[in-house]
Each structure stands twice: as structure tokens, then as C-alpha cells.
Amino acid sequence: MSSESVITDLVSIIKDAREHLNYLNELGVTNVETGVQSGVSPNKAGALESTNIAAAQAAATISRGTRQSVTAPPQDMLFGDIAAPPPPIIEKSFESFEQIWSDVGDCTRCPLHQGRINIVHTEGNRHARLMFVGEAPGADEDAQARPFVGRAGQLLTKIIESIGFKREDVLIGNVNRCRPPGNRPPTLEEASMCQPFLLREIAAVQPEVIVVLGNTAMRNLLDIKQGITKVRGQFQDYHGVKVMPTFHPAYLLRDPSKKKETWEDLKKVRDYLETTPRRQS
Numbered sequence: 001m002s003s004e005s006v007i008t009d010l011v012s013i014i015k016d017a018r019e020h021l022n023y024l025n026e027l028g029v030t031n032v033e034t035g036v037q038s039g040v041s042p043n044k045a046g047a048l049e050s051t052n053i054a055a056a057q058a059a060a061t062i063s064r065g066t067r068q069s070v071t072a073p074p075q076d077m078l079f080g081d082i083a084a085p086p087p088p089i090i091e092k093s094f095e096s097f098e099q100i101w102s103d104v105g106d107c108t109r110c111p112l113h114q115g116r117i118n119i120v121h122t123e124g125n126r127h128a129r130l131m132f133v134g135e136a137p138g139a140d141e142d143a144q145a146r147p148f149v150g151r152a153g154q155l156l157t158k159i160i161e162s163i164g165f166k167r168e169d170v171l172i173g174n175v176n177r178c179r180p181p182g183n184r185p186p187t188l189e190e191a192s193m194c195q196p197f198l199l200r201e202i203a204a205v206q207p208e209v210i211v212v213l214g215n216t217a218m219r220n221l222l223d224i225k226q227g228i229t230k231v232r233g234q235f236q237d238y239h240g241v242k243v244m245p246t247f248h249p250a251y252l253l254r255d256p257s258k259k260k261e262t263w264e265d266l267k268k269v270r271d272y273l274e275t276t277p278r279r280q281s
């Protein structure tokens with residue numbers, strides 16, 4: 001390798017490192033840890049929660065033409081001192097997103113269709129290990145028919161990059177696909193009408209971790225009563241998929257002091273994925 005190409009590579013590495021530090025600064029991160037943690041902490045092992053309840057919920061809620069089936073809850077398996085990813089409860093589906101979206105059609109299943117310009121489908125890597133789910137599209141997303149493209153979306157992109165992923169590496173979607181009037185939170189009933197499409201996408205991709213963004217998305221997806229402040233940072237279960245609740249990027253724009261807590265939550269996700277062998281599909 002010539003000295004010129006070595007210098008070019010070094011300049012590129014320094015530029016990348018500086019950009020990464022800028023992301024972290026923007027997120028309010030001051031204490032950067034590096035390296036992969038070995039083994040699994042008791043917390044992480046404990047976070048592989050019992051899935052009996054999820055299996056029962058799945059059986060009760062998978063409906064309206066979803067094609068997955070629900071299998072027995074997983075047993076943890078160990079490869080040396082690293083926990084293997086639990087087998088999925090939702091069996092792998094071989095539907096394409098296009099088939100699922102064709103079933104969504106010009107959907108009028110819930111009242112949110114009345115004010116939308118576009119239906120905003122999930123986008124990103126269809127082999128992703130990591131998925132982000134918000135509550136519903138906003139004005140920018142509705143106009144562009146893409147999830148998380150406004151200011152909050154730009155911050156989400158930086159959050160994704162702060163844990164070593166690119167936006168195109170992950171999957172990004174919402175519980176509801178149509179913009180609520182006045183950006184009000186979608187109701188539980190509206191969420192339940194739209195959720196089967198999300199479940200079908202999850203069955204097709206089988207992400208290993210879902211980060212759920214904000215109170216409304218968390219409550220509508222997981223159907224739990226506690227608020228995001230209490231539950232954030234603790235892995236939950238969604239039909240056998242690990243879910244990490246954290247603050248919505250729009251909330252972080254209003255209250256930047258919460259970025260540090262979001263960073264702590266995302267580090268748990270990063271550590272889980274780094275210490276868990278990739279699941280074979």
C-alpha cells in the first residue's frame with residue numbers, strides 16, 4: 001500500500017471518528033464506553049423473560065389474516081458463556097412486505113384514514129436484527145410516505161448511528177400507518193386495527209430487538225399501563241421479541257436532558273446484540 005493511500009485511509013478514519021463523536025455530543029453523551037462486554041450479566045440473563053403470557057397474548061391478538069403461528073415459549077440456550085438468541089415465538093413467515101402492503105390496500109379499517117395523505121409503511125433492511133417502532137406518522141412523514149423523516153426522524157438517525165448502525169441497517173415503522181388529526185395520540189382501538197400488519201412484517205423479518213419509541217407506542221404495542229418513565233430501559237416481551245422502551249425522539253427535542261437516559265437504554269440494546277449470536281433464519 002502506498003504512503004498516499006495510507007494517509008487517505010487515516011484521514012477517512014479520523015473524519016468518521018469525529019462525525020461519531022459529534023453524534024454522541026448531540027445526544028448528550030459524555031462517557032463513551034468501547035469494546036464488547038463478555039458474557040451476559042444477571043440482568044441480561046434475567047431479561048430473557050418468561051414468554052408464556054406473550055404466547056397467550058399472541059394467540060389472542062394475531063388476527064385479521066395474519067399468517068404466523070405461535071409456538072411454545074423458548075428455553076434459553078447457552079453457547080459457552082454467551083446466551084444464544086431465544087427461538088422466536090412468531091414463526092418465520094415468507095411473506096414479502098409488498099404482499100402485506102397489498103392487503104393493507106387503501107385501508108379504511110380505522111378512523112385515522114380520514115385525514116391522511118399517504119399510508120406510511122415500515123421501511124429499512126428486511127434482514128434487520130434491530131427495529132424501531134413509533135406511534136404514528138407526523139406531517140412530514142404523511143407528506144413523504146416515509147417513517148421518521150422530520151426533525152425527530154433526523155435525531156432518530158443519529159441515535160441509530162450512535163450505537164454503530166446505519167439507518168439502512170435497521171427497520172423503522174409505526175404502530176399506526178396513518179397520521180392522526182392534529183397529531184393526537186392514536187387510541188388503543190386504532191392501534192389494534194393496524195397492529196396485525198406490523199406483526200406480519202415482524203414475522204417476515206424476525207428482528208431480535210425492537211426499540212419502541214415513546215409512551216403511546218409503548219402502551220399501544222405492549223398494552224401495559226405504566227408510563228414510559230417507569231418502564232424505559234427494561235427489556236419487555238412482544239410475542240417473543242425483546243422490546244426496549246425508550247423516549248420518543250420528538251420528546252428529546254423538547255427536553256434534551258432526557259438524551260442521556262435514551263443513550264443508556266440504547267447501550268443495553270447494543271450490548272445485547274453484541275453479546276448474542278445472530279439468529280439464523
Ligand code: SF4
Nearest residue numbers: 107110113177178194
Ligand atoms: S392507521 Fe392502519 S388500520 Fe387505520 S386506516 Fe391507517 S392503515 Fe388502516
